[in-house]
Amino acid sequence: MELSERVSSLSPSLTLSIDRKPKSMIANGQDVCGFGAGEPDFDTPEFIKKAAIAALEAGFTKYTPSSGTPELRQAISDKFKNDNGLNYKPSQVIVSNGAKQSCFNAIMATCQPGDEVLIPSPYWLSYPEMVRIAGAEPVFVETKEENGWKMTAEDFENAMSPRTKMVIINSPGNPTGAVYTREELEAIANVAIEEEILILSDEIYEKLVYDDVEHISIGSLSAEAHDLTITVNGFSKSYAMTGWRLGYLGAPDAIARAMDSLQSHSTSHPCSFAQKGAFAALTGDQQAISDMRDEFQVRRDYMYDRLSKMPNLTVPKPGGAFYMLVNIGRLGLTSTNFSDRLLSKAGVAVVPGVAFGDDKTIRLSYATSLDIIKKGLDRFEDFCRSV
Numbered sequence: 001m002e003l004s005e006r007v008s009s010l011s012p013s014l015t016l017s018i019d020r021k022p023k024s025m026i027a028n029g030q031d032v033c034g035f036g037a038g039e040p041d042f043d044t045p046e047f048i049k050k051a052a053i054a055a056l057e058a059g060f061t062k063y064t065p066s067s068g069t070p071e072l073r074q075a076i077s078d079k080f081k082n083d084n085g086l087n088y089k090p091s092q093v094i095v096s097n098g099a100k101q102s103c104f105n106a107i108m109a110t111c112q113p114g115d116e117v118l119i120p121s122p123y124w125l126s127y128p129e130m131v132r133i134a135g136a137e138p139v140f141v142e143t144k145e146e147n148g149w150k151m152t153a154e155d156f157e158n159a160m161s162p163r164t165k166m167v168i169i170n171s172p173g174n175p176t177g178a179v180y181t182r183e184e185l186e187a188i189a190n191v192a193i194e195e196e197i198l199i200l201s202d203e204i205y206e207k208l209v210y211d212d213v214e215h216i217s218i219g220s221l222s223a224e225a226h227d228l229t230i231t232v233n234g235f236s237k238s239y240a241m242t243g244w245r246l247g248y249l250g251a252p253d254a255i256a257r258a259m260d261s262l263q264s265h266s267t268s269h270p271c272s273f274a275q276k277g278a279f280a281a282l283t284g285d286q287q288a289i290s291d292m293r294d295e296f297q298v299r300r301d302y303m304y305d306r307l308s309k310m311p312n313l314t315v316p317k318p319g320g321a322f323y324m325l326v327n328i329g330r331l332g333l334t335s336t337n338f339s340d341r342l343l344s345k346a347g348v349a350v351v352p353g354v355a356f357g358d359d360k361t362i363r364l365s366y367a368t369s370l371d372i373i374k375k376g377l378d379r380f381e382d383f384c385r386s387v
């Protein structure tokens with residue numbers, strides 16, 4: 001049977017499939033230290049689960065409005081204002097089945113054949129595929145390790161063409177952990193404003209920033225930047241709610257209306273009782289969230305300290321998220337070769353950077369216990385010495 005052109009060149013999510021091998025090794029009783037995780041190892045805080053359970057028991061099990069319940073959209077609008085300095089009315093907020101669907105909706109509603117979308121590389125691997133599904137063309141903007149893997153305004157300007165429709169900013173970033181400063185975002189926003197380019201700002205790792213690093217929403221920098229920005233966020237990473245599938249975005253009016261229609265004909269709306277949990281997450285005590293962040297910081301500090309002292313590797317100190325992108329270029333192996341050998345010889349699972357557009361790097365996630373991090377890094381160090 002002939003498949004549609006839209007899906008025939010599509011590749012499955014590499015991180016999801018790469019994750020399968022170490023998982024099956026663990027299921028077979030093998031001792032694997034996993035640094036591949038793209039999700040917090042913590043459980044969802046109890047008060048959030050209780051709110052969803054109460055909603056189920058109260059019979060909150062029917063369809064909701066397509067863009068989410070009014071109370072949740074209001075809570076998100078308040079959150080955008082209080083945490084991020086963003087003015088999105090509830091009608092400009094769309095709740096979806098994860099930040100992934102929010103990004104997908106945003107790209108589908110705005111991009112089409114003939115358009116180019118600029119994606120700083122290394123990148124989260126779903127962006128280019130989403131752009132391709134929309135019939136548009138991803139254009140990769142190579143970033144440099146010595147710039148902390150961040151796109152400069154100059155890189156942005158140089159990559160632009162008359163067909164550029166959108167630029168994607170992901171801060172804190174996956175796979176790099178890079179966090180853009182206010183000044184860096186201002187310079188990027190100025191270029192976007194000058195050329196009237198939409199900004200898709202994926203802020204899913206917002207709450208996971210360390211030391212004195214500050215998360216800035218690019219859409220908060222000026223009224224002009226706000227009018228061009230679609231701000232994506234969600235519950236997966238900050239609230240340890242990956243399986244709940246809940247994300248959201250704020251967008252200019254016309255784009256929000258288009259996404260509302262798009263979603264109403266695809267997934268209808270996100271799960272009703274999960275939305276009750278999400279409302280509790282946003283409006284409840286945030287202590288559990290900052291406790292998780294503190295634990296991530298301890299792990300980041302430990303992992304960075306170890307990796308930065310290992311010979312023949314380089315790694316910029318990430319300001320956020322829960323990943324480190326390690327340059328293995330000097331060891332003379334491709335990222336896939338390195339990762340395969342590391343898994344089979346040392347029982348350590350990492351993600352090859354080729355999945356994110358850079359074959360000289362590997363990604364280590366510290367969304368796992370400090371004990372596993374210590375044991376895994378001992379093995380990792382021995383393996384690197386033997387290469």
Ligand SMILES: Cc1ncc(COP(=O)(O)O)c(C=O)c1O
Pocket residue numbers: 038097098099100101124170173174202204234235236237242246247
């Ligand atoms: C940069 C980035 N954006 C979006 C997502 C998707 O998040 P969600 O689980 O809410 O769909 C991820 C998940 O890995 C991510 O890394």
